[in-house]
Amino acid sequence: MCGITGYIGNEEASPILIQTLKKLEYRGYDSAGIAVMRNGKIFVRKMKGRINSLEETLLENPLNGQSGIGHTRWATHGEPSDANSHPHTDSGGNIAIVHNGIIENYVKLKQSLQSRGVVFQSDTDTEVIVHIINYFYRSGEGALLQAVMETLKLLNGSYALAVVCSDYPDRIIAVRKDSPLIAGCGAAGSFIASDVPALLEYTRDVYFLNNGEIAVLYEDHIELRGNDGEVILRETARIDWDAGSAEKNNFPHFMLKEIFEQPKAMENALLPRLKKSALNNPVVDFDEIKLDESWAAARRIVIAACGTAYNAAVIGKYAFEHFARIPVAVDLASEYRYRNPIFDKRDIFIVISQSGETADTLAAARLMKQNGARVIAVTNAPGSTLSREADVVVYTYAGPEIAVASTKAFTSQMMCVYLLALELGRFRGHIADEPYKKYITALSAIPAQARRILDKKEIIQRFAARQYNKTKMFFMGRQFDYPVSMESALKLKEISYTHSEAFAAGELKHGPIALIDDGTLVIAFATQKELFEKMISNIREVSSRGASSLVITCDRVDSFNTITDEIFTLPKTEDCFSPLLSVIPAQLFSYYCAVQRGNDPDKPRNLAKSVTVE
Ligand code: G6P
Numbered sequence: 001m002c003g004i005t006g007y008i009g010n011e012e013a014s015p016i017l018i019q020t021l022k023k024l025e026y027r028g029y030d031s032a033g034i035a036v037m038r039n040g041k042i043f044v045r046k047m048k049g050r051i052n053s054l055e056e057t058l059l060e061n062p063l064n065g066q067s068g069i070g071h072t073r074w075a076t077h078g079e080p081s082d083a084n085s086h087p088h089t090d091s092g093g094n095i096a097i098v099h100n101g102i103i104e105n106y107v108k109l110k111q112s113l114q115s116r117g118v119v120f121q122s123d124t125d126t127e128v129i130v131h132i133i134n135y136f137y138r139s140g141e142g143a144l145l146q147a148v149m150e151t152l153k154l155l156n157g158s159y160a161l162a163v164v165c166s167d168y169p170d171r172i173i174a175v176r177k178d179s180p181l182i183a184g185c186g187a188a189g190s191f192i193a194s195d196v197p198a199l200l201e202y203t204r205d206v207y208f209l210n211n212g213e214i215a216v217l218y219e220d221h222i223e224l225r226g227n228d229g230e231v232i233l234r235e236t237a238r239i240d241w242d243a244g245s246a247e248k249n250n251f252p253h254f255m256l257k258e259i260f261e262q263p264k265a266m267e268n269a270l271l272p273r274l275k276k277s278a279l280n281n282p283v284v285d286f287d288e289i290k291l292d293e294s295w296a297a298a299r300r301i302v303i304a305a306c307g308t309a310y311n312a313a314v315i316g317k318y319a320f321e322h323f324a325r326i327p328v329a330v331d332l333a334s335e336y337r338y339r340n341p342i343f344d345k346r347d348i349f350i351v352i353s354q355s356g357e358t359a360d361t362l363a364a365a366r367l368m369k370q371n372g373a374r375v376i377a378v379t380n381a382p383g384s385t386l387s388r389e390a391d392v393v394v395y396t397y398a399g400p401e402i403a404v405a406s407t408k409a410f411t412s413q414m415m416c417v418y419l420l421a422l423e424l425g426r427f428r429g430h431i432a433d434e435p436y437k438k439y440i441t442a443l444s445a446i447p448a449q450a451r452r453i454l455d456k457k458e459i460i461q462r463f464a465a466r467q468y469n470k471t472k473m474f475f476m477g478r479q480f481d482y483p484v485s486m487e488s489a490l491k492l493k494e495i496s497y498t499h500s501e502a503f504a505a506g507e508l509k510h511g512p513i514a515l516i517d518d519g520t521l522v523i524a525f526a527t528q529k530e531l532f533e534k535m536i537s538n539i540r541e542v543s544s545r546g547a548s549s550l551v552i553t554c555d556r557v558d559s560f561n562t563i564t565d566e567i568f569t570l571p572k573t574e575d576c577f578s579p580l581l582s583v584i585p586a587q588l589f590s591y592y593c594a595v596q597r598g599n600d601p602d603k604p605r606n607l608a609k610s611v612t613v614e
Helices: 013-023 051-060 106-115 127-138 144-154 254-260 262-273 293-297 307-324 359-370 385-389 408-427 433-454 457-467 481-496 505-510 529-543 557-561 579-596
Strands: 003-009 031-038 041-048 067-073 095-103 157-165 172-177 182-186 189-193 205-208 214-217 222-225 274-276 282-284 301-305 328-332 348-353 375-379 392-395 472-477 499-504 520-526 548-553 566-569
Touching: 003 013, 003 095, 003 157, 003 172, 013 031, 013 051, 013 067, 013 189, 031 051, 031 095, 041 051, 041 095, 067 095, 067 157, 095 127, 106 127, 127 144, 127 157, 144 157, 144 172, 144 214, 172 189, 182 222, 189 214, 254 262, 254 579, 262 274, 262 408, 262 433, 282 408, 282 433, 293 408, 301 307, 301 359, 307 328, 307 348, 307 408, 307 481, 348 359, 359 375, 359 385, 375 385, 375 408, 385 392, 408 433, 408 579, 433 579, 457 548, 457 566, 457 579, 472 481, 472 505, 481 499, 481 520, 481 579, 499 505, 505 529, 520 529, 520 579, 529 548, 529 557, 548 557, 548 579, 557 566
Parallel strands: 301 328, 301 348, 348 375, 375 392, 472 499, 472 520, 520 548, 548 566
Antiparallel strands: 003 067, 003 189, 031 041, 031 067, 095 157, 157 172, 172 214, 182 189, 182 205, 214 222, 274 282
16 A cells, blocks of 8 residues: 556656655655666665655755656555665666555565575565566566566566666556556656546546556657557546645645535535436436346345445445345455355445455455456546446546545445435335435435535534543444444544544443543434434433533434533434434544644554555
């Protein structure tokens, strides 16, 4: 999980590499480095710490040259240190590489290289690659490309790699397997990067490399080759994302900007799927999915995902069961892939992933496919591995999400699963016309309601300023409020590093209540009207044991007034859709706690946005 970048063209490479790396910093940020070629020599500058520090050293002591490669690291093998930072070079300093991924058999390869006298400079798995390339290159296997291809045959694991060699100043060789990589050609030259936002400033025409494909970058063109070296002719894909969507604009952090983009993101997920029926009534209709006999006959829906996407999957379970009366099994993708799951071809298989690159989610999707399933992917990333491997792709259209902690991707994932559940419920005859209309009207109102919540952000900001240093923070709710509690607890721990947990409020007496004391904050979601009385009792139970509390509700504010420290009132919607709104104050709360604690909410410690390794 790192970011790699490369440039060859008619401008200075260092500033371009730094700019593109900054756009990839969300992928890892414990060290950074670049290698630049000039006059047949490779110059490396790399160090532990953020890209800003690297940029500062480069300003003091520039590296000039018009081609180079760059890396921002999230350490897996070897602690963050100058020596373990990328690029890594061979002993003579003639070849340099950057790598995102994990070489699983690196220990054996390292031993074999050491027995041939190679001295290693780092503890990384990556360094073996550059020494093997050098070995093949020097031992007369021919051109650099041939040496790279020979090297790949020895590597087990995942990689997106970029290679430069001082004998070939006119090119950069890049290749990927199970780690993302795109290549694009623009007015200033040719580029590679781990993700689209890095290149938006330079080009909109990119190749999404397939597994095993090699891109050879020249100043004025890119040559694509297959894993046997054969030339591949393919059109580039056009990216129509707005470049500003990958900038902070006037927000202090990407996370806050993305929280504020949620009304738009939900609209983007909703509007393309709202059509008019023959009678001019609004209906949900996914162009991507044609409901046919297999949907009518389906006995079960299986959903796999990780992290925040998993929480959206749990909302999906509640929504599909509520609207379509079909049982849903939800799994963490990391569990699903190893627990020998039961397959029934009549089931409907869905995976959810913002990035479309999460290793466990991809493995779950592949397992489903190996067992004959048709896989539906809900993803935000056009061109991602998942979008290319799935049989059906439902895009969330949230636009690039840069902050590590997911916000707008989550609400747009929820919007997509709600719409799918509604469409399926109607198709299977479980929703009559009147309630159907009512649901569509309620969903259509959500983006504007979300804007009203954001207008009240100061309530949450003030509450966070009072509560941020509590050592334990718990979230509780019932029914649709339970998965929202899970997502809220995840958000808080990710960026504020506060110990937080979620529990179904009915479980309070089965354990969590033992943890409640006057150092605890409990955030209670109370949006399910039938369960109001139960929630009131639960809140009394925690308040009477000294906990501070915040109630997020849409009604009966008077009932909560005397038993809680703060109430956040949501606009009224159907109970089942409340997660689309209630998660927003919880996201704001996490954000403001992180800021109060002096953390960088965009780049939380130890986390990366896209977990492309196990
Ligand atoms: C990481 C990110 C989370 C994300 C999860 C799943 O843990 O930090 O924000 O929810 O991966 O990612 P995906 O791209 O598959 O949705």
